[in-house]
Amino acid sequence: MAYNLELDIAINAVVKASRLCRDVQNSLISMDTVEKKDRSPVTIADLGSQAVINLELLKSFPHDPIVSEEDTDALDSHEYLRGKVLELVSVQIDHVNEAQILEAIDYGTREIDYRSRFWTVDPIDGTKGFLRGEQYAIALALVEDGQVVLGVLGCPNFPLNYERPEDGKGCLFFAIKENGAFMQGLDQDKREAIHVDFISHPSEARFAEPVEKAHASHTAHAQISSALGITTPPYRIDSQCKYAAVARGDVSIYLRLPKDKSYQEKIWDHAAGSLIVNEAGGRVTDIHGQSLDFSKGRRLQSNEGVVATNGRLHEKVLNVISNPRNSEKVIKQ
Ligand code: AMP
Ligand code: MG
Numbered sequence: 001m002a003y004n005l006e007l008d009i010a011i012n013a014v015v016k017a018s019r020l021c022r023d024v025q026n027s028l029i030s031m032d033t034v035e036k037k038d039r040s041p042v043t044i045a046d047l048g049s050q051a052v053i054n055l056e057l058l059k060s061f062p063h064d065p066i067v068s069e070e071d072t073d074a075l076d077s078h079e080y081l082r083g084k085v086l087e088l089v090s091v092q093i094d095h096v097n098e099a100q101i102l103e104a105i106d107y108g109t110r111e112i113d114y115r116s117r118f119w120t121v122d123p124i125d126g127t128k129g130f131l132r133g134e135q136y137a138i139a140l141a142l143v144e145d146g147q148v149v150l151g152v153l154g155c156p157n158f159p160l161n162y163e164r165p166e167d168g169k170g171c172l173f174f175a176i177k178e179n180g181a182f183m184q185g186l187d188q189d190k191r192e193a194i195h196v197d198f199i200s201h202p203s204e205a206r207f208a209e210p211v212e213k214a215h216a217s218h219t220a221h222a223q224i225s226s227a228l229g230i231t232t233p234p235y236r237i238d239s240q241c242k243y244a245a246v247a248r249g250d251v252s253i254y255l256r257l258p259k260d261k262s263y264q265e266k267i268w269d270h271a272a273g274s275l276i277v278n279e280a281g282g283r284v285t286d287i288h289g290q291s292l293d294f295s296k297g298r299r300l301q302s303n304e305g306v307v308a309t310n311g312r313l314h315e316k317v318l319n320v321i322s323n324p325r326n327s328e329k330v331i332k333q
Contacts, residue, residue, distance in 0.1 A: 013056035018154035049123035068108025068121035122268035126239025141271030146295025151272030175279035196310035197249035203229035243273025247280035
């Protein structure tokens with residue numbers, strides 16, 4: 001199958017990065033001395049995760065461009081943090097030194113041709129969730145001609161089963177274009193195909209939205225969901241775990257209407273998740289029904305907001321968003 005090698009390398013990279021993030025989070029939980037305002041745990045996990053992914057990708061695909069969120073600025077003149085990142089990365093990758101780590105992190109900041117083949121990485125998507133000990137994701141995708149062809153999401157705190165949280169947590173989701181979407185436990189090899197739900201009456205649906213009020217308009221979402229007759233409260237979780245929730249049928253809709261109309265979404269916040277939903281039988285567009293165009297740079301410049309659904313509900317949701325009766329209230333949030 002096309003992209004099989006890429007998938008193996010990507011899964012290995014995301015699993016290692018997820019373990020690194022979990023190590024930091026475990027030490028965070030045991031250190032009650034860490035102040036809530038202290039961003040250093042997220043800094044070292046973010047940069048460590050990006051280093052692991054970029055190093056693993058470059059080992060196998062030394063000529064592929066990588067677009068990743070972070071740079072090494074936060075490590076300049078912070079010897080302690082650099083030492084911590086080296087310590088964390090060395091647990092996952094043998095024989096690596098500080099210079100190689102810094103180079104790998106900054107490899108992701110180079111300017112590239114976005115119409116060519118490139119990888120995009122969000123080393124910790126949902127840093128606020130990470131700090132709260134809630135949901136976050138490690139996201140990696142391969143883009144060709146502006147379209148995502150492979151996506152992997154590591155979700156260390158995501159329940160293996162939505163209905164049965166007691167079954168444990170830690171999931172890996174992945175998809176290759178036109179080959180379906182799959183899930184496995186982060187510490188297991190057994191994969192299973194996943195599918196969106198089959199709900200076609202909007203009133204039976206549940207929708208997901210960001211926890212952070214600044215990242216999307218909760219008010220607009222409340223108006224849309226009420227117009228759709230949805231009565232179940234929103235599923236508020238951080239990161240691309242929301243895409244995973246739609247892809248696995250935990251919820252039927254993910255709404256991300258911009259709070260600030262000038263905000264352009266970043267490619268690494270949507271590449272992996274959107275492919276996984278599409279491949280699980282769902283649909284992802286912006287709020288105008290346009291498909292997401294990943295060829296425009298580090299941001300989705302030609303798109304506004306995001307709507308992901310189980311497919312059956314997509315037109316209904318878009319209609320409510322664009323219906324003039326609602327649009328004044330809904331879009332101007
Ligand atoms: P979520 O966990 O769904 O809230 O998404 C987290 C992502 O939101 C982060 O990775 C940021 O890149 C992105 N983000 C930051 N500011 C905004 C904003 N004003 N609107 C939408 N997304 C944002
Ligand atoms: Mg992100």
